[in-house]
Amino acid sequence: MPKIWPGQNFVTNAEKSINFTIDHQCPQCGAPAQINETDRLFRCRFCKVSSYLLEHRFFRYLLPSNAPTNKELIYFPYWRFKGMLFSCLPSGIQNRFLDVSHQAVQSPIFPASVGLRSQAMKLRFVSPDTAGWFLRPTLPFKQVMQTFLDRFNRDLPSPVLHQSHIGESLSMIYAPFYKDQLYAGQQIVDAVLNQPVSKAMDEPFDVNTWSGGPADYRINFIPTLCPHCGWDMQGSRDALVLHCNNCASMWKASQKGMTRVNVAHLPADTGNEIVYLPFWRIRADVLGISLATYADLIKVANLPKVVQPGWNKRRFYFWGPAFKLQPRSFLRLTHHITVSQPFDELVAKIPKGAMHPVNLPVSESAETLKLNVAGIMRPQKRVETHIAEINTTPRGYLLVYLPFEKHHHDLVQTTFGIAINRNQLALSTNL
Numbered sequence: 001m002p003k004i005w006p007g008q009n010f011v012t013n014a015e016k017s018i019n020f021t022i023d024h025q026c027p028q029c030g031a032p033a034q035i036n037e038t039d040r041l042f043r044c045r046f047c048k049v050s051s052y053l054l055e056h057r058f059f060r061y062l063l064p065s066n067a068p069t070n071k072e073l074i075y076f077p078y079w080r081f082k083g084m085l086f087s088c089l090p091s092g093i094q095n096r097f098l099d100v101s102h103q104a105v106q107s108p109i110f111p112a113s114v115g116l117r118s119q120a121m122k123l124r125f126v127s128p129d130t131a132g133w134f135l136r137p138t139l140p141f142k143q144v145m146q147t148f149l150d151r152f153n154r155d156l157p158s159p160v161l162h163q164s165h166i167g168e169s170l171s172m173i174y175a176p177f178y179k180d181q182l183y184a185g186q187q188i189v190d191a192v193l194n195q196p197v198s199k200a201m202d203e204p205f206d207v208n209t210w211s212g213g214p215a216d217y218r219i220n221f222i223p224t225l226c227p228h229c230g231w232d233m234q235g236s237r238d239a240l241v242l243h244c245n246n247c248a249s250m251w252k253a254s255q256k257g258m259t260r261v262n263v264a265h266l267p268a269d270t271g272n273e274i275v276y277l278p279f280w281r282i283r284a285d286v287l288g289i290s291l292a293t294y295a296d297l298i299k300v301a302n303l304p305k306v307v308q309p310g311w312n313k314r315r316f317y318f319w320g321p322a323f324k325l326q327p328r329s330f331l332r333l334t335h336h337i338t339v340s341q342p343f344d345e346l347v348a349k350i351p352k353g354a355m356h357p358v359n360l361p362v363s364e365s366a367e368t369l370k371l372n373v374a375g376i377m378r379p380q381k382r383v384e385t386h387i388a389e390i391n392t393t394p395r396g397y398l399l400v401y402l403p404f405e406k407h408h409h410d411l412v413q414t415t416f417g418i419a420i421n422r423n424q425l426a427l428s429t430n431l
């Protein structure tokens with residue numbers, strides 16, 4: 001059993017990051033199943049029905065209790081964030097993988113974080129039939145994240161010019177506790193380990209003085225049938241975009257149901273084995289620096305190119321991977337592809353052939369825009385003087401598949417000179 005409540009862990013090595021297992025039930029036939037935290041498309045082994053898991057702002061999980069049966073459970077909420085943190089410093093951009101949890105209600109009585117023990121445990125989705133009193137979160141995530149950053153930034157050389165956290169995973173974990181009369185006075189006991197977490201309290205703990213109530217959340221499922229033609233759509237278990245093979249369309253889940261995603265691809269011009277990798281191409285307004293056209297990019301990034309006629313009319317787009325990758329590679333690829341500005345004829349269709357799943361949402365890719373500018377700006381010294389004034393507002397996006405040749409160790413995009421390690425790409429689905 002890992003150490004209890006070890007406090008915050010800044011996980012720097014992505015292999016150490018935690019991917020929970022969740023005990024789940026098929027919404028169609030009730031069969032038990034285990035899914036991964038990153039799973040979105042659930043296909044029941046028994047009834048073969050697919051459903052798509054949809055969070056309302058974030059997923060809500062609980063740690064199962066081992067409390068004696070007569071105890072009334074109190075569920076205490078924790079924010080959990082898993083993702084990449086990029087810090088823009090005068091010397092360059094530093095990256096870090098974060099896997100952190102923190103109280104969503106300020107209280108000295110309860111442990112500050114969920115700690116490492118959750119990796120050894122299975123979670124469940126919160127559902128209305130969960131008995132217990134759920135304390136209402138009172139600290140907004142933004143504030144908790146700022147606390148993380150303040151603490152983390154103490155170890156960084158100042159000034160920190162800009163920071164962005166990019167993660168696909170924000171969730172809330174409810175941990176169970178109960179009151180008990182141990183030793184001298186009343187105490188709060190961790191219902192997972194059945195161990196007291198607080199010292200004896202002078203005042204009796206009264207749960208009714210805390211804002212909260214019974215569980216009132218239910219995980220949403222939406223059908224995976226194509227809204228256009230009714231066909232059962234395809235996707236990997238962590239896919240954020242589903243594919244209808246019948247009418248050749250792509251869809252992503254939203255609170256309004258499945259909404260269509262505009263797709264294009266760059267055709268492969270080789271006979272070699274190809275896999276198409278997905279990228280988000282984002283159109284954005286940029287303030288504080290001229291970056292509207294390809295000619296602007298050549299100036300900003302100080303590219304060794306002579307501006308050709310028409311380049312001051314060719315629109316500049318931000319590019320970034322639509323799939324997960326280790327932070328360092330993610331950043332490098334984001335800059336590389338943005339500087340490359342694939343402007344060859346894109347075909348407004350889904351490519352035919354193998355496609356890598358989309359598992360990084362466009363909303364997260366949109367968080368990289370300012371960071372992207374900071375990474376491509378040359379000379380680098382200009383970042384320090386300019387970054388504070390730069391503002392980016394995303395206006396639209398397109399999902400673009402680019403062809404990569406399958407080599408023994410790498411996937412290679414020959415037009416833009418990009419190589420991605422296949423092994424690393426395979427490991428990255430757990431991030």
Ligand SMILES: [Zn+2]
Nearest residue numbers: 026029044047
């Ligand atoms: Zn089923």
Ligand SMILES: [Zn+2]
Nearest residue numbers: 226229244247
């Ligand atoms: Zn269809």
